[in-house]
Amino acid sequence: MRRREYLGVCTASVTGVAGLAGCMGGDVGESLSMSTFVEGTGWYVLGSAIADVVPDYLPDGSTVDVVPEGGGVGSVDLHREGVADFGITAPTSARWAQNGEFVFEDDGSYEEIRALVGHLDTYWLPIAVTEDTPIDTFAELREEEYPLELAIATAGSLGAVGVEQTLNAHDITFEDIENWGGRIERMDFGDMVSAIEGGDLEGMGQVATPGHPTWTEITNSVDMKFLPHDETTADYLTERGWLDMPDLPEGEFNASDDIRQVGYRSMLMTTESLDNEIASSITEAVIEEQDSIEAATTAFEVFEPESGASDEWVQIPFHEGAEDFLTEQGHR
Structure with missing residues (x-):
């Protein structure tokens, strides 16, 4: 030095x-x-x-x-x-x-x-839902107009903006989800853990770095599945300044497969x-x-x-x- x-x-x-x-x-x-x-x-x-x-x-x-x-x-x-x-x-x-x-x-x-x-x-932009949630892709969320109950971070977080843009890539808005009977709840990380572990919410969207403590705690206590970033999602997000990233690897946050992700x-x-x-x-x-x-x-x-x-x-x-x-x- x-x-x-x-x-x-x-x-x-x-x-x-x-x-x-x-x-x-x-x-x-x-x-x-x-x-x-x-x-x-x-x-x-x-x-x-x-x-x-x-x-x-x-x-x-x-x-x-x-x-x-x-x-x-x-x-x-x-x-x-x-x-x-x-x-x-x-x-x-x-x-x-x-x-x-x-x-x-x-x-x-x-x-x-x-x-x-x-x-x-390394930061990914994952959205995950509980294993028993009856959708596996963003396309299914849109087609079925599923009333998703999703936790996102509070104001100031880029992750919350990224979640909204991810949904926008599939012509879904927060208002759409609420009109379908779902909820978008802004909360801090500790409340996210409690809400999903307690069954009050079924999904979470927030940026994650390897070993992220909140993602780790939730996925170690609740069976979760990740909604992959398909070509539509990736193209839409990279046009808006997000970057193509290495996949979220199998095993990270108990993911069952490598999950395509954008991030930064x-x-x-x-x-x-x-x-x-x-x-x-x-x-x-x-x-x-x-x-x-x-x-x-x-x-x-x-x-x-x-x-x-x-x-x-x-x-x-x-x-x-x-x-x-x-x-x-x-x-x-």
Whole structure:
């Protein structure tokens, strides 16, 4: 590890939450905030691991405060509001935010959003129902107008948006399901477990990383089956910024077969106003401390610097400081 020599020079272009600290430089530590998601989620664990190593690449006395808020959509909002200096998000939502699309349409284009590094983990977008639910595909759900009772995550979660788009791919809306006599219930992960184990709901839709604790708990206690992403689903979702992913493998969450899925690999985001040296240092910390981060979360084992530096896995422009570092190190 190494600490960078920061220049004690302030320019008018330095703005944002970390701007003043970045201007001060020298021996003055940086105080940064990092958006993740609620405690107990994969992003909170990953974010905490990254926050532990980043200060060693900043001036003495620097700290990174992990904000247990965000999610694929919410992290972008926290940056707009100036609450976070950098954080975890999905390339899908980052692209939507930059273009002012879908859930960000009312907010307009967020042109300042930038990538630091990508390809941090694996996320699928599964929807599963109990084994005795009389449908096996989204096409059957539509044809039979089945009154599905489905749990999805609360506001701020990209997974909830993805579930809605998955249904839209088959000309199904949340309103359709409710009109057929079903329910769409937004709830936190703990309530999802209770609702499905108790028989109050029969399905769950939410993004999942390998070993995801909520998916693991539910599928270990209730027999579930996954509705596969067919060509219609995959084409519709990839056109909207989701990425083709390796199949959810047989045995993961007790799946009986390999299940085709789309999803994403998480990334670190920031805004163009973050000081170049800070952006470079955060990126360096993630690459140099791979072993430490992976020891905290095995989801990080897919990380490779070249993939993390690839436009394919971030879908928005890199921050100038991050791009300079990645290029200098031969990763771009």
